[in-house]
Amino acid sequence: MSQRQVLQVFEQYQKARTQFVQMVAELATRPQNIETLQNAGVMSLLRPLLLDVVPTIQQTAALALGRLANYNDELAEAVVKGDILPQLVYSLAEQNRFYKKAAAFVLRAVGKHSPQLAQAIIDCGALDTLVICLEDFDPGVKEAAAWALGYIARHNAELSQAVVDAGAVPLLVLCIQEPEIALRRIAASALSDISKHSPELAQTVVDAGATAHLAQMILNPDAKLKRQILSALSQIAKHSIDLAEMVVEAEIFPVVLTCLKDKDEYVKKNASTLIREIAKHTPELSQLIVNAGGVAAVIDCIGSCKGNIRLPGIMMLGYVAAHSANLAMVVIISKGVPQLSVCLSEEPEDHIKAAGAWALGQIGKHTPEHARAVAVTNTLPVLLSLYMSTESSEDLQVKSKKAIKSILQKCTYLPALEPFLYDAPPNILKHVIGQFSKVLFPWIFRDTSAEGGQLSTTY
C-alpha cells in the first residue's frame, strides 16, 4: 500500500512536469505571453527539465526553449548565458530524432539574432554535431540542422567560413537532392547564405558540384523552392566572371526565362536578379543572354509587375546597354525604352526611378541613333522634371542629371530638344544650345560656302 502511494507521488510529479512543459511550449507560441514568461523566470525552470529522465519532457522543454529564444535576442542571450548550449550539443549526438529536431531548433533560434550569438554557438562546438545531424536518416532532422547552419552562416564571412570548414557544403549538396521539398528549400537557402559573402565561399560551393543540381531543379513546380534556388544561383554568380560563367555552363538558359513568367512575384524577382548578376560582368555574357532572347523576357517581366520586383529587371537592362552600342541597340529594338519610360513615370519610389533614369542614360549615351530612340518616347521632359523637382532624393537628382547630360550630348533630334530651350536650367541649357549649333551649322554653311563649293574647314 505504501509502495503504491510512493509510486503515486512519483507519477504525480511526472504528470506535473509534463503538463508544465507542454503548457509553457504552447504559451510560447504567442508573443504576448513571452514577456510574462520571461518575468516569471521560465529559463531557469526549463533548464533542469532538459536533463529530465523522461524523453518527452526533454523534447518538449527543448521545443519551449527554442520558441522562447526565437522571439527576441535578449532571451537568446539568456539561453547562451545559462550554459544551456553545451548540454544541448552534447545530447544532440546521442538522442532520438525528436530531440535532435528540437535541439537544432533551439540552435537556430539563438543563432539567427546576431553574429555574436552565432559565434557563441560555434564556440560551444555545435557545428560538428550539426554537420553530423545533416547525415541523419530522418529528413526532419536534416532540415532542422540545415536551417540552423543557414542562419549561422547568414551573418558574415567568418561565420560562413567556419560553417564551410566544418564540412557542411557537400552534405548540403546531398540534401538538395533529397525527395522532400521542405528539406530542399532549406538546403538551397543555406547554400545561398553561405555563398553570398565572398568569392572564395562561392567557389567552395561550386566545387562541391552544387550548380548542376541547382540548375536541374529550376524546373520544379514548387514556387518557394524556385525562389531559394534562384537566389542561391544569383549569390554565386554575382562575385566574379568565372563564377558567372560556371553558372551559365550549368545550362540555365533558356529555362530561367520560364521563371520570369511564374505567378509568384518573388520567383520573378529572383530570376531577374540572377540574369542581372550574370549580365553585369562582361559584354560576352550579355551577348549570350541577348542571343537566348533574355532581353525580351525581362522586358515583359518588367511590364507585368510593380514596385521593388521590377528593380533587378531595370538594372539588368541598364547593364546590358552599358556594355556596347550594339547591345544598347538590341535593347531598343526589343521595345525596352517605352517600358522604361512607363516605369519612370508611374513608380512612386525614388530608388526605382533612379534606376530607370540610369538605365535610360546608358541606352541613349552611345550614338545619335540611340539618343534619338530615347528622345522620341518623350522621356527627356520627365527626366528634366525629376531633376528639377525638390521632392526627389539626391541620388535621383544626380542620376537624372547624368542621364540628361549623356543623352543630350548625342541627341540631334530637334523636336525633342525644343522644349528644353524654354524651361531648362543654365547648366543643361548650354548643352542643348551646343547640340543645336552642331545640327544647324552645316545648314548655314551650306548656303554661304566658298566658290569651289567647299566647306570652310575651320569653323
Next chain:
Amino acid sequence: MGKNGTRRAEAMATLARLQARSTILEHQYYFRNSVVDVFRKKENDAAVKIQSWFRGCQVRAYIRYLHRVAIIIQKWWRSYLGRQHYQLIVKLAYYTMKMNLYNAMAVRIQKRWRGYKVRKYCFNYYYLKEYLRAVSEANDAIREALDEFADMQEREEKKATLEREEKKRDYQARKMHYLLSTKQIPGIYNSPFRKDPDPWELRLQKAKPLTRQRPRVTQEHSVSLSDWLACRSARSFPQSEVLPPIDRKQCQGPFRDITEVLEQRYRPLEPTLRVAEPINELKEAREEFRRQEWMRNVNDKMFLPFSSYHKNKKYIPSMHSSSKYGPDSYGCQHFRDENPKKWICDKDFQTVLPSFDLFSKYGKSYSKAGQIV
C-alpha cells in the same frame, strides 16, 4: 697861295651856291628820286613778276621733265619687281594646285580604304542589321514560347482546381448518400414539384456510399502477418504503461482469470502456410537471392563465357522478312493484334504458384486420426 685860295674861294662859293640850292636840291632830289622810285618800284615789280613767272615756268618745265624721267625709272623698276613677284605667285599657285590634287587623290584613297577597313574589320553594317533582325526574331519566338508556357500553366491550374472541386463534390455526394430518393419517398433533390431532378440527385445516384474511415495506422515497410494482431488501436483492449499491481484482489463474480483472458486475447496468430507466404514469394525469394549475390560481387560486370567470345557477328535479317520501310508487320501485327487502349491496367499477368495446405492442419485439428498411438 693864290691858287689854293681861289680854289678855296671857288669851292666856298660853290658850296654857298650849293647850300642855297641844297634845300631845293634836297626837295628836288627827293622828289625826283621818289618819282623815279615809284616808277622804279612799279617797273621793278613788273620785272619781278615777269621774271618770277618765267622762272616758275622754267622750274615747272624742269619738274615736269623730272617727273617724266622719274616715272620712267619707277615704271621700269616696278615692272621688274612685279615680274619677280608674279613668278613667285605662279610658283606658289602651281604648288598649291599640285598639293590640292595630291590631297584630293589621297582623300579618295583614304576614303576607300577606311570604308573597306571599317566594313571588313571593325563594323559590318549589314551584319549588324542582320544580327538585330535575328535578335528580334528570337525575342518574338521567346515571347511566344513564354506566353504559351504561361497559358499552359494557367490551363493546368484551372484543370487542377476543377478536378479538386469535382473531387470535393464527389466526396460530398458520397457522404450524403442517404439523401437519395427512393420509390416511396422522393429525396430533397427530387422534389415532385420540379420538372426534372436536381443535378445533385444524379450525382447521388452515381455515388458509392462512404464506408467509415478507419484511423490509418502508419506502418513500417514490411508488415508481416504475425504482428497484425498486436494492434494498438484504441478500440481494442487498452494497454496502460503502468502494470497493474501484483496482489490485486479478484473482482467478485463469475469472471475468468485475467491472465487467462489476456493470454487468449493476445494469442499470436498461427496462419496456415498458404496464407503466411506472400503470393509472389518465389519472385521475392529470387530477388533476395539476386541482391545477396550482388552484394558479394566485386565487380558488376559478369564474366562472359569464352565460348561466346567469337560470336560477335551482327545478325543480318533475311531479305524476305525485311524491307527498306521498316520491319514487316506480317507476322506480328496481323496475326496477333494488341490494342493497348483496351488494357485495363498496364501490368501483365503474373504466373502465381500458390502453396498447398496439405500439411497445414497437421497436429492442430481435434481429431486424432492418423496419430500414432
